[in-house]
Amino acid sequence: MRILVIGSGAREHALLRGLARDPQVRELHIAPGNAGTHDLATAHSLTIADPAAVTALAVSLEVDLVVIGPEIPLVAGAVDALRSAGIPAFGPTAAAAAIEGSKAFAKDVMAAAGVPTGRAVSLAADVPAEAVDRALEEFGAPYVVKDDGLAAGKGVVVTIDRAVAAAHAHDVLAAGHPALVEEYLAGPEVSLFAVCDGSRCVPLIPAQDFKRVGDGDTGPNTGGMGAYAPLPWIADDLVETVQRDVLDPVLAEMGRRGTPFAGLLYAGLVITDEGPKVIEFNCRFGDPETQVVLELLDSPLAQLLYSSAIGELGTAALQWKLGSAVTVVIAAENYPGTPTSGDEITGVTAPAEDAVVLHAGTARDSGGRLVSAGGRVLSATAHGPDLATARAAAYRIAESISLRGSHFRRDIAMAAEQGKVQGTVQGATHTPR
Ligand code: AMP
Ligand code: GLY
DSSP: OEEEEEEOSHHHHHHHHHHHTSTTOOEEEEEEOOTTGGGTSEEOOOOTTOHHHHHHHHHHHTOSEEEEOSHHHHHHTHHHHHHHTTOOEESOOHHHHHHHHOHHHHHHHHHHHTOOBOOEEEEOTTOOHHHHHHHHHHHOSSEEEEESSOOTTOSEEEESOHHHHHHHHHHHHHTTOOEEEEOOOOSOEEEEEEEEESSOEEEOOOBEEOOEEETTTEEEEOSOSEEEESOTTSOTTHHHHHIIIIIHHHHHHHHHTTOOOEEEEEEEEEEETTEEEEEEEESSOOTTHHHHHHHHBOSOHHHHHHHHHTTOOOOOOOOBOSSEEEEEEEEOTTTTSSOOOOOBEEOOOOOBTTEEEEESSEEEOTTSOEEEOSSEEEEEEEEESSHHHHHHHHHHHHHHOEETTOBOOSOTTHHHHTTOOTTOOTTTTOOOO
16 A cells, blocks of 8 residues: 655654554655654655645555544545545545534534533624623633634633633634633543544544643643553443444434544543543544554554545454553643744654654754754653553653753653542643643
């Protein structure tokens, strides 16, 4: 198979690493990629938000499959354009990608499908100011206020400070976007990915992401600062429960609406006292969870994504490696604010079977030096026989890397290693963005 991957993050680097292990893969291409992906794939420049440009590149390369990493090309209709040109593409159509692109749409699908989720009200951009107060009053503290559009995980404020919640709602509305005020869901978070083909889905193993920038879940939200899998603290039947109560009903509802979901359905869950509830759906692989989930996948990845793209997902169970994987995200100075870039990175070790530094915001400068070029710069990823070993290995790699002003969380997977995740109430002390 000849495959083109679209995107430039550590998620896409992990996808390439996974695809390269599949014996069916003969040739890999990436657009636009980063300084690390070039070892595995031929790089092409591309405006990824332009479906016609994505299609033109795929046609010119005569690829058998296009794998789309980020949500932006999906929401823009890249898969629709590729399919019209007869090219199999992994990902949902624009209409199905609305499950991530519009939180109000996702809530509507969940209501119709009877999926457990928090209560929410959507406020239109022209709503009177009192409506914001009424909504905050109705749900009480902690307050959850979201920008109803793509915000790279950063349009959400969770706070016990009502004035801060109200200010965020007014900011979102003033920008002309609808705002969503939601019931706060208490409990540990789980990211569950499922590969779907429009009518069926195969869940991958659950992972946990760390969204806040600081240790102990403090500071502003980010795209994700680290992840680990599998989760030793979840109920044995969690995946089965979520497939029955969330994934299958959502697929059925999307089909009923004439917008069947194919590609990666990412369920962001909170494990509440009443069971798992959905906080959001994404229409693509999560970053950084993909870095750990794919590190553990033992089934051929290209085959899996291709069968989703052509609507013929098999029923065979996926194979997983034993042990655990941990990834620690190394972020540039000032991330998640405006990050500094162009600083030299040293100490990046060569990839090995059980350890890899996955690149995200990296580039080569004119002198060929590896330099930072984005907020999340690298994902130090390791696989080990148990969580403690994988965690120690990921931190050894992270600590060996030098990048002026960079930072990473020290507590990725720490509570799980110590058996302390169960009962944790994340977020009650969340500070706003
Ligand atoms: P989202 O962009 O919807 O994934 O939200 C980003 C983060 O905000 C989530 O990963 C949670 O940590 C937090 N969050 C969002 N919605 C809720 C909610 N209803 N209850 C508690 N925390 C939430
Ligand atoms: N890790 C969160 C996301 O990919 O949205």
